[in-house]
Amino acid sequence: MARESAAGRYNAKETETKWQRTWSERRVFEATESSTRPKYYVLEMFPYPSGRIHMGHVRNYTLGDVIARYKRAQGFNVLHPMGWDAFGLPAENAARDQKVHPARWTYDNIAAMGRELRSMGLSIDWSREVATCHPEYYRHQQALFLDMLAAGLVARRKSVVNWDPVDQTVLANEQVIDGRGWRSGAPVEKRELDQWSFRITEYSSDLLVSIADLPRWPERVRLMQENWIGRSEGMTFRFELAGRSDRLEVFSTRHDTLFGASFCAISPEHPLARDVAKHDPRAAEFIAECQRLGTSEAVIEQAEKRGYDTGVKALHPFAPIGLPVYIANFVLMEYGTGAIFGCPAHDQRDLDFARKYGLPVRPVVAPSGADPSAFLIGEAAYDGPGILINSQFLDGLSIEQAKSRMADRMEAEGLGTRTINFRLRDWGVSRQRYWGCPIPVIHCPSCGVVPVPKKDLPVVLPDDVTFERPGNPLDHHATWKHVACPKCGTKARRETDTFDTFVDSSWYFARFCSPRADVPVTKSAVDYWLPVDQYIGGIEHAILHLLYSRFFTRAMRRTGHVSLDEPFAGLFTQGMVLHESYRDEQGKWLYPEEVDRRDDGTVICIATRRPVTVGRREVMSKSKKNVVAPGTVIDSYGADTARWFILSDSPPDRDLEWTDAGVQGAWRFANRLWRMITGSLANLPAAGSAAPATFSDPAVTLRRATHRAIAQITADLDAFHFNGAVAKIYQLANALAEAPQEGAGMAWARREGFEMIVRLAGPMMPHLGEELWQQLGQKGLLVDTAWPAADPALVIDDQVTMAVQVSGKLRGTITVARDAVQAVLEERALAVDNVKKAIDGRPIRKVVIVPNRIVNVVV
RNA sequence: GCCCGCUUGGCGGAACGGUAGACGCAACGGACUUAAAAUCCGUUCACCGCAAGGUGGUCCGGGUUCGAAUCCCGGAGCGGGCACCA
Numbered sequence: 001m002a003r004e005s006a007a008g009r010y011n012a013k014e015t016e017t018k019w020q021r022t023w024s025e026r027r028v029f030e031a032t033e034s035s036t037r038p039k040y041y042v043l044e045m046f047p048y049p050s051g052r053i054h055m056g057h058v059r060n061y062t063l064g065d066v067i068a069r070y071k072r073a074q075g076f077n078v079l080h081p082m083g084w085d086a087f088g089l090p091a092e093n094a095a096r097d098q099k100v101h102p103a104r105w106t107y108d109n110i111a112a113m114g115r116e117l118r119s120m121g122l123s124i125d126w127s128r129e130v131a132t133c134h135p136e137y138y139r140h141q142q143a144l145f146l147d148m149l150a151a152g153l154v155a156r157r158k159s160v161v162n163w164d165p166v167d168q169t170v171l172a173n174e175q176v177i178d179g180r181g182w183r184s185g186a187p188v189e190k191r192e193l194d195q196w197s198f199r200i201t202e203y204s205s206d207l208l209v210s211i212a213d214l215p216r217w218p219e220r221v222r223l224m225q226e227n228w229i230g231r232s233e234g235m236t237f238r239f240e241l242a243g244r245s246d247r248l249e250v251f252s253t254r255h256d257t258l259f260g261a262s263f264c265a266i267s268p269e270h271p272l273a274r275d276v277a278k279h280d281p282r283a284a285e286f287i288a289e290c291q292r293l294g295t296s297e298a299v300i301e302q303a304e305k306r307g308y309d310t311g312v313k314a315l316h317p318f319a320p321i322g323l324p325v326y327i328a329n330f331v332l333m334e335y336g337t338g339a340i341f342g343c344p345a346h347d348q349r350d351l352d353f354a355r356k357y358g359l360p361v362r363p364v365v366a367p368s369g370a371d372p373s374a375f376l377i378g379e380a381a382y383d384g385p386g387i388l389i390n391s392q393f394l395d396g397l398s399i400e401q402a403k404s405r406m407a408d409r410m411e412a413e414g415l416g417t418r419t420i421n422f423r424l425r426d427w428g429v430s431r432q433r434y435w436g437c438p439i440p441v442i443h444c445p446s447c448g449v450v451p452v453p454k455k456d457l458p459v460v461l462p463d464d465v466t467f468e469r470p471g472n473p474l475d476h477h478a479t480w481k482h483v484a485c486p487k488c489g490t491k492a493r494r495e496t497d498t499f500d501t502f503v504d505s506s507w508y509f510a511r512f513c514s515p516r517a518d519v520p521v522t523k524s525a526v527d528y529w530l531p532v533d534q535y536i537g538g539i540e541h542a543i544l545h546l547l548y549s550r551f552f553t554r555a556m557r558r559t560g561h562v563s564l565d566e567p568f569a570g571l572f573t574q575g576m577v578l579h580e581s582y583r584d585e586q587g588k589w590l591y592p593e594e595v596d597r598r599d600d601g602t603v604i605c606i607a608t609r610r611p612v613t614v615g616r617r618e619v620m621s622k623s624k625k626n627v628v629a630p631g632t633v634i635d636s637y638g639a640d641t642a643r644w645f646i647l648s649d650s651p652p653d654r655d656l657e658w659t660d661a662g663v664q665g666a667w668r669f670a671n672r673l674w675r676m677i678t679g680s681l682a683n684l685p686a687a688g689s690a691a692p693a694t695f696s697d698p699a700v701t702l703r704r705a706t707h708r709a710i711a712q713i714t715a716d717l718d719a720f721h722f723n724g725a726v727a728k729i730y731q732l733a734n735a736l737a738e739a740p741q742e743g744a745g746m747a748w749a750r751r752e753g754f755e756m757i758v759r760l761a762g763p764m765m766p767h768l769g770e771e772l773w774q775q776l777g778q779k780g781l782l783v784d785t786a787w788p789a790a791d792p793a794l795v796i797d798d799q800v801t802m803a804v805q806v807s808g809k810l811r812g813t814i815t816v817a818r819d820a821v822q823a824v825l826e827e828r829a830l831a832v833d834n835v836k837k838a839i840d841g842r843p844i845r846k847v848v849i850v851p852n853r854i855v856n857v858v859v
Numbered sequence: 860g861c862c863c864g865c866u867u868g869g870c871g872g873a874a875c876g877g878u879a880g881a882c883g884c885a886a887c888g889g890a891c892u893u894a895a896a897a898u899c900c901g902u903u904c905a906c907c908g909c910a911a912g913g914u915g916g917u918c919c920g921g922g923u924u925c926g927a928a929u930c931c932c933g934g935a936g937c938g939g940g941c942a943c944c945a
Contacts, residue, residue, distance in 0.1 A: 801878085
């Protein structure tokens with residue numbers, strides 16, 4: 001229905017194929033460094049090859065493509081590559097469930113998704129395509145790892161994982177559902193493994209401070225990264241433990257409240273907890289219970305706050321008090337020292353804990369002016385400003401003064417030290433999985449850990465693996481892990497862990513600069529192209545992927561591969577794509593194509609003719625079947641329509657609701673533009689005709705609309721206001737449709753308008769743009785045509801309409817010369833009948849004038 | 860639970876602190892057509908009014924300002940992230 005074959009109608013399918021072939025044959029999007037033009041690197045987050053592209057991809061790559069094409073028209077030497085984030089869990093799940101090899105599954109998906117992406121008409125340099133699962137990619141990642149190992153940026157340490165005791169497998173957090181393994185259903189346990197990690201914490205301070213150097217990042221992403229790194233100033237100090245020789249080290253940012261302490265809490269993984277558990281079975285049971293929560297911080301934080309009194313007493317350093325030491329399920333071993341002191345009066349979580357276990361609540365900070373003896377804590381902890389009370393040598397001080405005094409005293413007595421602590425933890429990269437990049441080290445019984453010599457790279461994944469047995473197939477492989485030690489030649493064992501897939505995506509943007517080089521990156525190429533000028537992707541990557549990439553770039557700088565710290569100069573985070581969901585009377589989910597919306601507004605199931613419940617709009621997901629396949633849309637309407645719709649309604653950083661009606665509107669507009677221009681060709685002067693000497697008033701009006709559109713759309717594209725740019729193209733189309741065809745200079749003005757609307761819409765609807773450009777008699781390609789500039793004389797009107805308010809309420813408007821002086825404005829404003837009526841003879845207090853916008857008469 | 864956002868007509872949204880609702884969708888009325896599709900013209904925040912015009916209105920409650928969708932404080936709802944999904 002949508003595809004029209006009647007003569008004179010726009011044939012999207014044919015046209016799009018034609019221009020995609022032309023661009024490809026002329027290799028217009030292949031980037032080279034040998035250019036006198038300034039470079040511009042546009043990158044969208046590369047996709048995981050799940051098999052089919054989804055609307056989120058279409059949105060992401062459309063946004064990037066508009067920028068790439070726009071920058072290209074502006075004269076930049078644009079790099080716009082594409083690749084595949086091809087390692088990961090879904091391939092292993094497919095192997096297990098569908099008995100297909102992960103490599104086969106992945107490469108098939110890449111081929112299928114590549115075809116779909118190509119049909120979108122993206123201005124991508126496909127000659128630079130990379131896939132992270134390809135040995136030619138990951139061999140360089142292994143080399144980078146060896147360089148980082150040599151540079152001291154890699155550590156081997158114990159860290160905890162979710163362990164499925166039945167499947168004998170490490171589980172990802174998403175595979176733990178309500179504390180149980182997603183397949184076995186067995187309660188998970190935490191288990192400690194020797195793991196490789198990158199020492200990202202060495203850069204904690206740098207990564208934090210340098211956020212200030214990223215002005216073209218969204219404010220909220222910078223805030224999220226700051227909070228994630230989490231710098232805090234406090235003290236690390238020690239409690240003596242009654243009857244024990246060891247001591248308890250805690251970190252606190254509220255050491256001013258130490259006199260209000262009523263307990264200490266330690267993590268279930270804390271050495272003291274383990275020691276206690278050795279001869280206290282109930283403690284051991286409590287710890288085991290905590291272990292069953294898994295490693296997810298979200299789960300731990302939302303669990304009921306519980307504790308177990310170990311019976312150990314921590315001795316207050318300045319008072320004759322023994323604080324009970326609890327093992328608590330909410331204290332994280334990874335943060336600080338894994339131990340805290342609790343001051344219930346001034347921390348809500350501590351207060352809840354104290355109320356639950358009947359611990360004393362002693363206020364030590366009172367709001368200034370409050371009576372210290374009458375200041376009591378009820379349901380809410382007091383964490384506001386105030387003056388210290390009940391605190392010996394701190395009494396009467398402000399919180400800041402008290403912190404300082406306490407720190408001085410502790411440092412003088414050797415009890416503790418001022419500490420800057422970060423929330424950021426080192427990045428554990430070991431994964432007990434097959435479908436990932438092998439970590440290139442060998443464990444030798446006599447030499448210890450030995451790096452694989454670079455000449456032996458890549459360490460290639462073996463093909464002959466089975467997924468029948470639970471656990472890591474690399475570990476079960478008959479021969480793969482058995483190797484000779486590169487140092488001493490004795491029998492040794494290959495590392496069977498593979499890298500976290502975040503490693504793969506932490507440097508792909510650099511690899512794109514020299515994708516076929518036999519080193520990880522060619523220095524001249526990365527020096528030329530990096531940083532990425534505009535990076536575009538989902539907000540869900542705001543923290544981890546972006547932070548890891550920032551770290552990796554620093555690591556690559558330290559190891560001599562690149563010369564910069566920050567990989568992404570500009571960042572744009574797009575919203576998600578939503579759709580209504582449908583359920584039949586049995587509550588079964590239905591696909592959009594299974595339902596029909598009737599004229600009376602009700603929705604029915606096509607197969608059963610029974611009514612359907614329309615759910616609210618939510619993120620497209622297979623489980624709710626509220627997905628629209630981009631391939632179907634592109635087949636029936638063409639890529640330009642899909643792109644235009646995606647850009648037209650919602651601001652790109654907000655969620656977008658996919659609607660059929662909206663797509664049809666976009667399709668109608670493409671046709672309208674086609675009809676308007678091809679239907680007018682006979683009455684237009686030839687391409688390149690000189691401007692006539694005179695223009696009629698309507699011709700000037702049209703030219704003003706054209707040039708205002710150029711100025712506004714340029715500004716909108718610069719600001720990522722793609723929906724605004726679309727609206728202004730509609731306005732220009734309306735102006736062109738309304739303009740009379742007769743009059744001095746009119747034909748020339750109409751050609752100018754048509755040419756401009758094609759050039760302005762070109763980055764968004766590139767195929768239609770290219771076709772109309774040719775129809776308008778242009779010889780070159782639209783993609784090679786420079787971005788238009790507006791004539792300033794035609795952008796600014798000499799008459800303006802100003803609002804007249806009386807005490808802030810609109811009472812009328814006046815049309816006056818631009819930049820009229822105050823006296824004229826006052827006179828004209830007060831002459832308006834409605835204004836006189838509203839003033840009603842009251843005295844005028846003042847007149848506020850906003851130039852060319854508002855006259856506000858205050859009475 | 861913690862961190863970060865978002866909330867404007869029937870719908871998507873527009874609006875340097877300055878005429879709230881541009882532009883699109885949907886709906887309704889009309890033209891063209893044997894008819895339908897397509898296309899074209901018009902209306903469309905609510906209430907009062909024949910009209911001129913008035914009153915209310917940007918999630919809720921306060922505040923700052925000549926003027927608040929926009930800034931500040933408090934709250935509600937929805938969403939993203941929380942370190943092994945990518």
